[in-house]
Amino acid sequence: MNIETIAIHGGNHIDTKTKAVVQPIVMATTFERDADGGFSSGYQYSRSANPNRDALEKVLAQLEQGVEAAAFSSGNAAGMAVFQSLEPGSHIIAPDDMYHGLRNQLKQLFAGILEFDFIDVNNEETLRSHIKANTRVIWVETPSNPLLKITNIKKVVAIAREHNIKVVCDNTFATPVCQQPLTLGADLVMHSTTKYFGGHSDLMGGALITAEKTDWWEKIRNVQTMGGAIPSPMDCYYLVRSIKTLPYRVKGHVNNALLLAAFLENHPRVEQVMYPGLTSHPQQRIVKEQMTLPGAMMSFTLKGGEEEAKKVINSLKIFTQATSLGGVESLIEHRASVEGPDTKTPFNLLRVSVGLEHIDDLIADLEQAMA
The missing domain is CATH 3.90.1150.10 (Aspartate Aminotransferase, domain 1)
Known part of the structure; x- marks a missing residue:
């Protein structure tokens, strides 16, 4: 399907009982167990999963041509989930022109836990010289905030592959309508869904979309579930609605x-x-x-x-x-x-x-x- 069609149908389903053409909002925090104690509905507790969050994650994954998405309460929470999923002592290479909220996270919250360098990732010589044995992630942001620098995603991915390093792309400025980093080789895409996905300056959210289901992705999922920095069912509903346009x-x-x-x-x-x-x-x-x-x-x-x-x-x-x-x-x-x-x-x-x-x-x- 083309992106306009995905945006409308990717996060929606006809309600089986009422036949409502728009998915209802499920505000419940907990769900009834079966007689044997199981959860045949697929839902146990809304921090782990909720029908509205599932709908949002489904359409986000399709829009970015990924296999799965994880929705968060803000873009910063999404970015932090990546940092939290890394082993202590891991090294991150990040761009010198980068959203200051995530840059400050690294400098103020992860100093002494993770190593990081802020460099011109488009300069091949500079990028290669900063790769270490413990480098786990190259973070790119393109277009960058606020200087609108463009990173050659394919080029960075090619260098990262030589060293088994993951590439994460903040695609907030572009949206999948303008750019799809996973199709260019990136492993993970990040969004502040507060921005263009919400589109009306009235809700907050963040998301990560993965190209593959890997052990690393499962760690990120665990951060989402155990940390609980998730969007509310109402925010998920409004995001799905806004994404249609x-x-x-x-x-x-x-x-x-x-x-x-x-x-x-x-x-x-x-x-x-x-x-x-x-x-x-x-x-x-x-x-x-x-x-x-x-x-x-x-x-x-x-x-x-x-x-x-x-x-x-x-x-x-x-x-x-x-x-x-x-x-x-x-x-x-x-x-x-x-x-x-x-x-x-x-x-x-x-x-x-x-x-x-x-x-x-x-x-x-x-x-x-x-x-």
């Missing part, structure tokens, strides 16, 4: 982003636009090879420095100054001030999540803010 929403986001990026690139007060859909993007060749669409996230820097960036962001009327991304509304953020004192993000950079408003209104808003 995901392919069409993402296409609308991308159409707006292409036009907005072109406007910004030609504006005299803009220093640089970082967007994979522009021909000026330094990794345009890789974008065309591994992405079907360039996504709807972008960053741009202003010639007037930090003061100018903050002046512009505070003059906007339609764009909302807020963290997060992937909702129907356009969001903009001075990213460096959110990432903390060790940020490497330029202080004149603004990150934009392009929404689904009319593009003329978005351009007019930025135009008046920079006037």
Whole structure:
């Protein structure tokens, strides 16, 4: 099936009793046992499994062309499950431009438990020089947050295979509508389902999708079940509902982003636009090879420095100054001030999540803010 069809039917089934065309919400935390003490329904306790979470995990796995998915209460919980599944002393190679929440997890929560290096994973020489005997995971994030760098997934996978290292790809910015890392050789895909999957800035979630059922995947599943950082049945229901429109929403986001990026690139007060859909993007060749669409996230820097960036962001009327991304509304953020004192993000950079408003209104808003 094509992705539009999977999004609608992959997480749904007709209720056998009522014949309702939309799967009902099962809020129960526990399920009745059989006379012999068994669980013929397949459900025992909602921390272990729930019909709504099963539906969500089913459609997530199909969208990414994986064999199984595990849903979590947030993207950070999903990422942490990967780190928790590794043996103490394991080494992780991560990108130098990476979502700060997961980077800070490694630096603050796993320091002394895991080893890690933040490097330019696209530089083959640098990547090879950082591989150790205890390296277990190469983490990639493409497009990256917030500099929109593109990682050549196939190239990283090829190097990882030489050393029996797993590759995990954070695909949050792209979504499976724009990019499917498992088809490019990655072992595991991570998402903050809070973002484009939810799409309306009103729920939180995370997910991991695997290419194969392995012993490592079972460890991750154990972290999910025993740790209990799971989404509620209601959140799972709303995610499945939102996913039905995901392919069409993402296409609308991308159409707006292409036009907005072109406007910004030609504006005299803009220093640089970082967007994979522009021909000026330094990794345009890789974008065309591994992405079907360039996504709807972008960053741009202003010639007037930090003061100018903050002046512009505070003059906007339609764009909302807020963290997060992937909702129907356009969001903009001075990213460096959110990432903390060790940020490497330029202080004149603004990150934009392009929404689904009319593009003329978005351009007019930025135009008046920079006037």
